[in-house]
Amino acid sequence: MLVHTALDRAAQVARFVAASGNPLVIHVDACVGADQHGKLVQAVADLPNVRFSRRRHCEWGTWSLVGALQTAAEQLLNAFPDVQHVYAMSGACLPLRPIAELEAWLKRHPDADFIESVNVGDVNWTKGGLSEERFTLYFPIGFKRNKWVFDRLVDAQRLLRIKREIPDGLTPHIGSQWWCLTRETLSGILRDPMRAHYEGYFKRVWIPDESYFQTLVRLHARKIESRSPTLGKFDHQGRPHVFYDDHLQLLRRSDCFMARKVWPGADRLYTHFLTPRDAPQSNAEPQPSRIDRHFARATLQRIRGRAGLYMASRFPGKNRENGKTAEPYSVFQGFTEVFQDFEGWLSTVAHCRVHGHLFAPGKAEFAGREKIFTGGLSDSASLRDYNPRAFLTNLLWSTRGERQCFQFGPADTQGWNFDLLTFMASDSNAQISVISGAWAVPLFRSGGDFAQLRREAARLQRIETQMLDRLQTPEVRARIRIWTMAEFLENPAEPLHTLFDEIAPHSQARLMRIPDLVDLSGFGTFLQELRNQGMQPLLMGDFPLNPISPDPSHRMK
Structure with missing residues (x-):
């Protein structure tokens, strides 16, 4: 679990996961103050199967997020040899079903790696950003740290026709950073003899958390299910949708195991989904597509507006x-x-x-x-x-x-x-x-x-x-x-x-x-x-x- 904010909610989710008997390794962003970090450690101190990994400063769109995942994953694999699947999640994720149902589902797919892995050359779903160029240009600084310098560096590299060489044997793939990999596949990625070479390349890729595991899994997995087990929706500009209390029925209908991103103030969602239930175990497959139409209609309404309602940014030309x-x-x-x-x-x-x-x-x-x-x-x-x-x-x-x-x-x-x-x-x-x-x-x-x-x-x-x-x-x-x-x-x-x-x-x-x-x-x-x-x-x-x-x-x- 990668935690950056809302540490109290992360503690709730950690207790829910640990109560099922599953181990959990938490990485807390080094930007989080020592007092807040100490409160989180104290909140889960009574849980023997919850550990904390070495902290590092994390910045959006940079290698630091991949490094945090690597550190936590290595600690989990070394400390818990019985673990067969590793599920990556964030502190803003919320379990929608009992962990026992997730365990049963993974047992039915013992050799499958669930990770969205899309060939960047086939489908261009990047919104408002870079697609192939994220792999062929250099990105030494974060986009959010200094947007003006970031854009000028990109312009300069285009002007000079700079083009990086992609390592032999790699075909760039992109997808959601929230995946569930088998122990065998994850170990293969972390112990790859070319790991240092691959890391040197991906450290200068833009948003490597959306491409590092998604690309290397193609070298090590036996069976890839190109879908994320975590429900996450994005708008037409590539920004993630945030789930609130009034999305309760929508989330239940999806049958997904985890949702991201959930608003920290959504008390109703956290209470409903983190309260133990006595209902019989469900074998339903995750169906995120069930709510796609709802989001498609919302996006369409946001983009086009309502007939007869004009905005300053939307003056249709007369025919x-x-x-x-x-x-x-x-x-x-x-x-x-x-x-x-x-x-x-x-x-x-x-x-x-x-x-x-x-x-x-x-x-x-x-x-x-x-x-x-x-x-x-x-x-x-x-x-x-x-x-x-x-x-x-x-x-x-x-x-x-x-x-x-x-x-x-x-x-x-x-x-x-x-x-x-x-x-x-x-x-x-x-x-x-x-x-x-x-x-x-x-x-x-x-x-x-x-x-x-x-x-x-x-x-x-x-x-x-x-x-x-x-x-x-x-x-x-x-x-x-x-x-x-x-x-x-x-x-x-x-x-x-x-x-x-x-x-x-x-x-x-x-x-x-x-x-x-x-x-x-x-x-x-x-x-x-x-x-x-x-x-x-x-x-x-x-x-x-x-x-x-x-x-x-x-x-x-």
């Missing part, structure tokens, strides 16, 4: 164009991936013209796969890509009076700086419906080489993330609906009914059936294997390992 296109049209992303023959089904039930991927890299997939479409438009990709906007506007002008529908996804030609998507998103005639993460289904069904699939998944996720960003800017005027794949598949009939009513609002017919879903057996396992291999699939939502088929009763309305 002075007199209509970008001639007729309303519908754009679908991810539907042909999750449904069988979606194009044929939609053209039958909605009586509209349904194309394939009009902007596919090879050629324009017109309805019926015609080579020349209305208005003399060719399916040639080179002609289409010469001016994608004109291609779309000409198609819609030439087919006035008939609803046009087509597919558009991350694998399609995006144009320079996502120009076409930006154009459609700002068009009030556009109806854009997105099932995020559905691009992974064709990869899953392809059965190709997994290393190639992982690289392609990382590429498509980067593109779709940028696409979703374009669809959520203040300038958007299109009618946009976005579901994660997990949300959509809970009840696919409901969104399909909504889309049908918008595409054919004057139709007297009712939507009597929905298209058949593709077989997704094993898809959840495929996503977890991507995580285990270092790629973090984020856009599918809380997709379960073993998805339950939608209720057949929803298929008829």
